[in-house]
Amino acid sequence: MTTVLAGCLGGDDDGLTIGHLAPMNNVLGVGSDRTAQMAVEEINDNGGFNGEEATLETRDTRTEPSEAQSVTEELIQQEDVDVLVGTFNSETTQSILDLTSEFDVPFMITGSADPGLITDYVGDDYEEYKNVFRVGPINSNFQAESIADYCAYLSDRHGWDEVAFLRDNAAWTEPFGEHIPDLLDERGLSIVHEDALSIEIDDFSSVLSDVNDSDADFVLRFFAHIDAGEMLGQWAEAEYEFGIEGVSVPSMLPVYNAGAEGAATYETTSQSGAAGVSPITDRTQPFVQDYADRYQDEEDYPTRAPMYMGFNTYDGISVFKEVVDEIETTNTRDNLDDFVAAMLGIDFTGVAGQVTFYGEDSDYPHDVQEEREDGTITNYPMTQWTGIEEIECVYPEKHRTAEHQMPRWMQ
Amino acid sequence: MLGDIGTLVLQGAMISAVYALIAIGFTMIFGVGGILNLAHGALIMAGAYLFAILVRETTVSWISIHPVIAFPLAVLGIAGLSWGLYQGLVRWVEENVVITFLATVVVAVASTELVIYWFGSSPIGMTLIGGAINLEPYGFNARPRYVEFAGFVVSWIVIGLLWYYITNTDDGRSILAASMSERGAQLTGVDLHSVRSKTWLIAGALAGIAGIFLGSTGSATPLMWLNPLALAFIIVVIGGIGSIKGSVIAAYFIGFLEQFTVTFIGQGFRGILSLVVLVLFLLLLPQGLYGREFVHD
Numbered sequence: 001m002t003t004v005l006a007g008c009l010g011g012d013d014d015g016l017t018i019g020h021l022a023p024m025n026n027v028l029g030v031g032s033d034r035t036a037q038m039a040v041e042e043i044n045d046n047g048g049f050n051g052e053e054a055t056l057e058t059r060d061t062r063t064e065p066s067e068a069q070s071v072t073e074e075l076i077q078q079e080d081v082d083v084l085v086g087t088f089n090s091e092t093t094q095s096i097l098d099l100t101s102e103f104d105v106p107f108m109i110t111g112s113a114d115p116g117l118i119t120d121y122v123g124d125d126y127e128e129y130k131n132v133f134r135v136g137p138i139n140s141n142f143q144a145e146s147i148a149d150y151c152a153y154l155s156d157r158h159g160w161d162e163v164a165f166l167r168d169n170a171a172w173t174e175p176f177g178e179h180i181p182d183l184l185d186e187r188g189l190s191i192v193h194e195d196a197l198s199i200e201i202d203d204f205s206s207v208l209s210d211v212n213d214s215d216a217d218f219v220l221r222f223f224a225h226i227d228a229g230e231m232l233g234q235w236a237e238a239e240y241e242f243g244i245e246g247v248s249v250p251s252m253l254p255v256y257n258a259g260a261e262g263a264a265t266y267e268t269t270s271q272s273g274a275a276g277v278s279p280i281t282d283r284t285q286p287f288v289q290d291y292a293d294r295y296q297d298e299e300d301y302p303t304r305a306p307m308y309m310g311f312n313t314y315d316g317i318s319v320f321k322e323v324v325d326e327i328e329t330t331n332t333r334d335n336l337d338d339f340v341a342a343m344l345g346i347d348f349t350g351v352a353g354q355v356t357f358y359g360e361d362s363d364y365p366h367d368v369q370e371e372r373e374d375g376t377i378t379n380y381p382m383t384q385w386t387g388i389e390e391i392e393c394v395y396p397e398k399h400r401t402a403e404h405q406m407p408r409w410m411q
Numbered sequence: 412m413l414g415d416i417g418t419l420v421l422q423g424a425m426i427s428a429v430y431a432l433i434a435i436g437f438t439m440i441f442g443v444g445g446i447l448n449l450a451h452g453a454l455i456m457a458g459a460y461l462f463a464i465l466v467r468e469t470t471v472s473w474i475s476i477h478p479v480i481a482f483p484l485a486v487l488g489i490a491g492l493s494w495g496l497y498q499g500l501v502r503w504v505e506e507n508v509v510i511t512f513l514a515t516v517v518v519a520v521a522s523t524e525l526v527i528y529w530f531g532s533s534p535i536g537m538t539l540i541g542g543a544i545n546l547e548p549y550g551f552n553a554r555p556r557y558v559e560f561a562g563f564v565v566s567w568i569v570i571g572l573l574w575y576y577i578t579n580t581d582d583g584r585s586i587l588a589a590s591m592s593e594r595g596a597q598l599t600g601v602d603l604h605s606v607r608s609k610t611w612l613i614a615g616a617l618a619g620i621a622g623i624f625l626g627s628t629g630s631a632t633p634l635m636w637l638n639p640l641a642l643a644f645i646i647v648v649i650g651g652i653g654s655i656k657g658s659v660i661a662a663y664f665i666g667f668l669e670q671f672t673v674t675f676i677g678q679g680f681r682g683i684l685s686l687v688v689l690v691l692f693l694l695l696l697p698q699g700l701y702g703r704e705f706v707h708d
Contacts, residue, residue: 025532169679198679202629202638205422206673209552229534230629238543238554253533260630261467261536301531 016054016330018317019081019105021068021096022309023088024060027253028111031306032086032313033058034295039317050324061087065095072096076103082332083108085135085316088309089224090114090172097121101129104333106343108135108320110312114172115139118367126360130340133366135319136312136352137272138380140175142370146377147176147246147270148183150395151220154245155189158406160217164193164242166207167222176222192216199225208234211242218243223250232263239409244268245382254304257385264385266407268394273311273352274381276304278393278401280353287314287351308352315350322348353379373398417551419667419674425559427666428566432621433639434646434658435573436614442590442653443610446501446511450518451643452636454493454615458622459631460526461485463537478539486619493615497608505607519636526633534630539623562624569620570659573613577655586610590653641682645689651702660700664688 020036022029040056043049057079059071068087075081076099084100087093088111097117100107109117109132118139121129137143154160165180167173173196181191193214197207208231211219219242221228227250235244244267250256252271257264274280276288288305295303306314323342324330332339343366348355356369371379373396382395384404392402405411433455440448465474465481476484496518504510543556576583588596589606597603625635646665650657665685672684692699 027531027533195678198681200681201678203422203426203673203681205553205555206418206670206678208554209418212547212554213552227534227632229536233536233628233630234543234554234556237541237556238545240554250533256533259533259535261538263536301533 016049016052016324017079017081018054018056018320019072019075019079019084020056020058020313021061021072021075021084021086022058022111022313023063023092024058025062026088027301028088028249028307028309029060030300031302031310032088032110035291035306035310035314036085036317038290038294039314043317043321049321050328050330052330054330057081061092063089063092065092068092068096069099072099076100076105081105082330083320085313085320086110086309087112090117093117097129097132101131104131104336106320106332106336106339107132108316109133110135110316111137111309113137113140113143115141115175115364115367118364122365123363126365130366131336133343133357134368135316135350135355136368137308138370138377139364139367140172141179142377143247143270143380144176144179144183146370146380147220147382148180148187149376150270150382151184151189151245152187153395154218154243154404155187157404158217158243160243161189162192162215162217163189164211164214164216164219165191165221166194166211166219167196168199168225169196170199170225172224173222180220197226201226202230204228204231204234207231208238208240212240216242218245221246221248223248229260229263232260232267236263236265236407239407241410243407243410246270251385252307254302254307254389254391258388262388265387266385266405268382268384268404270380270382270395271308272380273305273308274393274399275307275383275391276311277383277391278381278399280379280381280399281349281351283349283351287311311350311352315348315352315355318350319343319346319348319355322346415552415674417546418553419670421546421551421553421555423667423670424663425555425563426670427663428563429621429624430639430642430646430666431659431662432566432569432617434643434650434662435570435655436617436621437640437643438647438650438653438655438658439586439590439610440614441647443586444501444505444607445508446505446515447508448501448515448614449512449640450496450515450522451614451618452640453519453522454489454496454618455622455625455639456526456631456633456636457492457522458485458489458619459537459626459635460530460535460622461488461619462539462623462626463535463631466537466539467535482539482623485623486616489619489622490612490616493618494608494612496615497611501611502604502607523633523636530631530633532633534632535626536630537626539627556628558624558627562628565620565624569617570655573617573655582609642685645685647699648689649692649699651699654699654701657699657701 022032040054044053061068084107090112093112122132248269251269279285292304326342327338358364358367370377378396378398381393381399383391384394386392393399394404437451440446462485465476466478468475540557543554545554585601585606646661650661668684672680
């Protein structure tokens with residue numbers, strides 16, 4: 001009955017439809033949309049999804065939960081999507097989890113890292129939210145661990161042991177605020193200055209003075225909302241004697257350092273996919289090359305590589321193809337249990353790394369598993385700006401293209 | 412503690428200098444034409460972007476001018492833009508306060524959209540003067556940049572020139588007269604239209620200078636004008652609408668208040684004390700420090 005009604009309402013039961021959700025006013029969203037198009041085109045051309053060609057429907061969530069809800073509802077009710085991929089900020093993702101579970105639509109998260117998106121939903125009520133998977137990035141708890149290991153590398157390489165820990169005063173950095181101090185302590189590093197900065201901050205003079213006063217060897221910062229372009233400008237011009245490390249979402253944009261007139265040189269950020277500069281898997285470089293070939297002449301950034309969410313979205317759609325081939329139907333909504341079982345069995349070599357999911361009884365059911373080598377997480381690589389347009393992957397060793405460099409004025 | 416106070420004085424003085432430029436332009440247009448020009452913020456943003464276009468090789472590939480030449484060019488450009496905004500739009504609607512208010516809001520929003528369309532929303536950095544001075548050997552934990560000193564010096568030169576122009580030349584005195592009483596000014600032979608055009612030209616130049624310094628100390632973004640405009644509003648209320656002297660004093664008061672908050676209370680409280688002061692002024696001294704009661708003619 002529901003199917004008949006959906007048909008009457010304009011739903012399209014004949015074809016396979018993939019819904020993609022992203023903030024399209026944001027470069028991350030643009031990159032993600034482009035990789036979704038690439039994945040769908042390539043798979044359609046190579047035999048399709050279990051023999052069916054897919055149509056891609058992208059909707060703009062504008063990083064607003066209410067907007068995300070309305071476009072998701074439209075995708076589910078009117079476009080009758082068979083899978084949803086995407087969403088960037090955690091607040092937006094959270095706002096549509098109930099909708100997707102109510103309609104049994106498989107949902108692959110490719111931009112948000114808040115562990116609560118898994119633990120508070122699939123983890124709390126498995127039957128209700130079993131449609132939800134996170135393809136990437138690894139959740140913030142693993143990210144915190146990976147970054148602490150990276151700090152230990154900095155300590156080994158440069159003798160940097162004293163850390164100024166700064167973060168956005170926002171939800172996504174709370175796991176870092178909670179875990180980083182202990183994780184650093186375990187590795188013999190100490191936090192000498194700590195601050196959660198207002199995301200409205202526009203004058204960094206006092207922040208830099210405080211860090212300088214603390215004699216920290218480097219700033220470990222987690223910025224997504226704050227664009228620290230001004231901080232970098234002051235840091236580079238005044239040649240402050242500390243490194244700038246950690247996560248900065250704005251700095252993941254391939255033209256960021258050109259925009260900052262080179263002030264970002266020597267700063268680092270971690271990002272799944274390592275900006276495409278390292279052969280993380282055999283598929284990474286061909287994928288980035290293909291992306292650049294297609295989009296390098298476009299006006300809208302990102303043109304050289306898609307940024308982290310794009311890597312994960314591409315992998316999400318590729319994983320979806322593997323799974324529907326295995327269950328031999330694209331009608332995932334009526335065969336959700338088969339879909340979930342196939343997803344849990346997947347071991348897929350993607351462009352951002354190996355994709356495998358945690359099972360029902362783990363701490364993070366349906367979350368992408370972190371990759372480890374010798375106990376160290378390897379699928380949250382760290383990149384460093386080494387020139388206006390040059391980026392190197394400096395951590396982990398497995399993916400390293402160059403050793404981490406101290407700022408020029410400290411060498 | 413002493414080091415903190417030293418840093419506070421230094422940073423406060425440098426940021427206040429830019430606030431003063433913004434507020435003077437804003438208050439002149441209000442004082443003379445009674446126009447609340449919300450497009451003033453857009454002119455600040457335009458100053459930063461125009462300067463970026465002129466000096467950066469990467470913004471527009473075939474233009475790359477030395478900052479010393481680009482600076483006056485950008486200031487003239489924004490002064491012209493401001494004058495054009497008055498001649499092309501505002502003068503036709505200025506008799507109606509509400510329409511003027513709305514028209515300038517539309518210009519501000521539309522220019523933000525245009526900038527996003529042309530340049531994207533990513534920040535654009537630019538260099539007026541590179542380098543910084545390390546004051547740590549002198550006991551101050553600060554490394555102010557040369558561009559900040561330049562902002563302070565340029566601000567005072569501009570304020571000085573403007574003061575001289577307004578008080579010592581016939582041309583300038585006609586602006587002062589029009590701001591006191593339009594009818595009175597008209598009766599003494601002042602051409603109101605010409606006076607208003609001049610104020611838009613001057614306000615545009617000041618906004619352009621402020622934009623270049625804001626862009627060079629931070630970076631240019633499509634929404635970089637929101638905060639300065641809000642500050643200009645607060646400063647003008649505190650200083651007294653139409654008063655240049657009041658604007659300068661209030662700009663320094665607010666600049667130091669903000670720096671004090673950041674140094675001793677916390678970054679997150681930056682704007683709150685200014686708002687509290689604004690409310691106090693609105694309640695207790697609505698005409699501001701150097702304002703007049705409105706003269707209705």
